Amino acid sequence: MQDKEITIYDLAERLNISATTVSRGLQDHPAINKKTKKKIFDLATELGYRSNKFASNLRKQKTNTIGVIVPRLNSLFMSAVISGIEKIVNNSGYNLIISQSFEQEKKEKANAATMFNSRVDALIVSLASDTQDFSHFDSFNKKNIPIIFFDRVAEEIQSTKVLIDNFKAGYSITKHLIEQGCKEILHITGNISRNVYRDRFEGYKKALADHKIEFKPDLFISNDLTEQALQDIFANDIFKRDKMPDGLFITNDSAAAVALTILKDAGFSVPKDIAIVGFNNDLISRVTEPAITTVNYPGNEMGENIARILINHLDGEGDLSFTSTVILNAELILRPSSQRNKNNE
Amino acid sequence: MQDKEITIYDLAERLNISATTVSRGLQDHPAINKKTKKKIFDLATELGYRSNKFASNLRKQKTNTIGVIVPRLNSLFMSAVISGIEKIVNNSGYNLIISQSFEQEKKEKANAATMFNSRVDALIVSLASDTQDFSHFDSFNKKNIPIIFFDRVAEEIQSTKVLIDNFKAGYSITKHLIEQGCKEILHITGNISRNVYRDRFEGYKKALADHKIEFKPDLFISNDLTEQALQDIFANDIFKRDKMPDGLFITNDSAAAVALTILKDAGFSVPKDIAIVGFNNDLISRVTEPAITTVNYPGNEMGENIARILINHLDGEGDLSFTSTVILNAELILRPSSQRNKNNE
Numbered sequence: 044m045q046d047k048e049i050t051i052y053d054l055a056e057r058l059n060i061s062a063t064t065v066s067r068g069l070q071d072h073p074a075i076n077k078k079t080k081k082k083i084f085d086l087a088t089e090l091g092y093r094s095n096k097f098a099s100n101l102r103k104q105k106t107n108t109i110g111v112i113v114p115r116l117n118s119l120f121m122s123a124v125i126s127g128i129e130k131i132v133n134n135s136g137y138n139l140i141i142s143q144s145f146e147q148e149k150k151e152k153a154n155a156a157t158m159f160n161s162r163v164d165a166l167i168v169s170l171a172s173d174t175q176d177f178s179h180f181d182s183f184n185k186k187n188i189p190i191i192f193f194d195r196v197a198e199e200i201q202s203t204k205v206l207i208d209n210f211k212a213g214y215s216i217t218k219h220l221i222e223q224g225c226k227e228i229l230h231i232t233g234n235i236s237r238n239v240y241r242d243r244f245e246g247y248k249k250a251l252a253d254h255k256i257e258f259k260p261d262l263f264i265s266n267d268l269t270e271q272a273l274q275d276i277f278a279n280d281i282f283k284r285d286k287m288p289d290g291l292f293i294t295n296d297s298a299a300a301v302a303l304t305i306l307k308d309a310g311f312s313v314p315k316d317i318a319i320v321g322f323n324n325d326l327i328s329r330v331t332e333p334a335i336t337t338v339n340y341p342g343n344e345m346g347e348n349i350a351r352i353l354i355n356h357l358d359g360e361g362d363l364s365f366t367s368t369v370i371l372n373a374e375l376i377l378r379p380s381s382q383r384n385k386n387n388e
Numbered sequence: 389m390q391d392k393e394i395t396i397y398d399l400a401e402r403l404n405i406s407a408t409t410v411s412r413g414l415q416d417h418p419a420i421n422k423k424t425k426k427k428i429f430d431l432a433t434e435l436g437y438r439s440n441k442f443a444s445n446l447r448k449q450k451t452n453t454i455g456v457i458v459p460r461l462n463s464l465f466m467s468a469v470i471s472g473i474e475k476i477v478n479n480s481g482y483n484l485i486i487s488q489s490f491e492q493e494k495k496e497k498a499n500a501a502t503m504f505n506s507r508v509d510a511l512i513v514s515l516a517s518d519t520q521d522f523s524h525f526d527s528f529n530k531k532n533i534p535i536i537f538f539d540r541v542a543e544e545i546q547s548t549k550v551l552i553d554n555f556k557a558g559y560s561i562t563k564h565l566i567e568q569g570c571k572e573i574l575h576i577t578g579n580i581s582r583n584v585y586r587d588r589f590e591g592y593k594k595a596l597a598d599h600k601i602e603f604k605p606d607l608f609i610s611n612d613l614t615e616q617a618l619q620d621i622f623a624n625d626i627f628k629r630d631k632m633p634d635g636l637f638i639t640n641d642s643a644a645a646v647a648l649t650i651l652k653d654a655g656f657s658v659p660k661d662i663a664i665v666g667f668n669n670d671l672i673s674r675v676t677e678p679a680i681t682t683v684n685y686p687g688n689e690m691g692e693n694i695a696r697i698l699i700n701h702l703d704g705e706g707d708l709s710f711t712s713t714v715i716l717n718a719e720l721i722l723r724p725s726s727q728r729n730k731n732n733e
Contacts, residue, residue: 122462
């Protein structure tokens, strides 16, 4: 169904000039006069001529495209990061193309290949939860195409990383719940083989230890944090326990909102019976009753930071190799869902 | 900073064979033996050789990449559509690249150019709200690269479209609110120059007319439906009116949840003082108190439908030109935020 690819021979025939002239014209060769060059460029554009050299010479080996690979696009945090990136790169004349790994290494590799074949000038990556091998980034390194990792990063990779202090955030949340009188704090989170969830979990355990509270393995649950997964875990496990938790630290706001709704529907009072803290400061944490205590994960600022570092590097004004890790602040935002001392109804 | 592009001459030199042999090998020419072809392919892959012909011959003129251009990625509806598309295309060996127009025609044109230069095999588009000129799709048509439009479409474009009956949905919502006793129904919506918002608005007006309720221009507000825009419109306009509306039809669930929170904070009872209906059936509509009546906009099913039509076309099993418009069902989901007859507290 597809038309034949346009070649320099087609252009030469249509313009009644030699293929060599077309080739030189597309390469902006000084021997070809401006008028001829313009005729060649115009026809090439009109007919949709596509090649390495045309693009690269027109635009100095650059496509002005930056690739982004993220685990999933279904969170407001991720769309905020991407909006932040896009805001900065647009002003610099770059365009983004985005793909999702769906948390799968295999898909991440396919996405990386697509990005490479699309000749992106740079790549921005948040790793899939199960990525163990990083060889799909080798081809970029070989061509000096810069890569920045954010949020979900890996220690093993020598590349610029932009993230928050997840350990500290996990610690602050747990400490806050302990200060509200919670003694049985349930931690529901994602796959802890990835830094974000692992570090928050480590912060949770350290805060317990610092307050002489024993870590109980049955108060730790790892799943995909979907609405369905939460309904299942409450119905089949938590509600069947002899002792209900009195605190809940759950690592995203949508999941926290779902848990809040499940608990309220089952007759529990929040925060009196169980205090809840989410993560991200998504809109959803502000529209529930009670509103949900959360960590302000500054997605937009993170995106802008990533893009600025990258653009500076691409423009030759900075060098990524001098910027190894950027840690952004992420503060606890107190709301009624966890504040028992103020809300003794 | 970037390495020189690898050419067939580099491959020839490294393999100690002629450039003609390399060129023929990459084109799968029968004169070159399998072992040599393999050596050429392996080195080309290793060094990151990129060209039209290599890709096209390796993969029969296909990149196995499908481009998606959407207004914004920050809605669960949009991520559900993309997930639905991705589910189907992945199984067929295609990979998606996605970009956002941010509701701007100019950016949509830049995205289309990027997709074209990335040699996508097909394009899926939901139009920006201000796109008036559609010439950026001409280059795709010239090369017979199929395009499917969804959700935000334009009558002027001769191409396959997948959408819901927005007029009917707007009519059903308004009729429901009238049946709940609402007489002053405020409609807050997006830019009505695009079909989705225009058709819902037309449905709203028709339902009013059919029930002998006069349409009042001050009960129609068009803005970008952000949290900030809603806070402003309530503080500076709605709360200052002599007569408050008794019904609210607002065209996405996040906006409905924000409006619900603003109204509750101001001391209004929902649905008693004001009944609310949103749109999309996003998670956020299920976690508020009261939960919000909405329209189930089946994003996932829409995405799967789009992808199936497209894959059939690309595989030669169907032909897009026979499928002009696909209308999916979108049903009203009744919840407490609008049900006054059952909730006379």
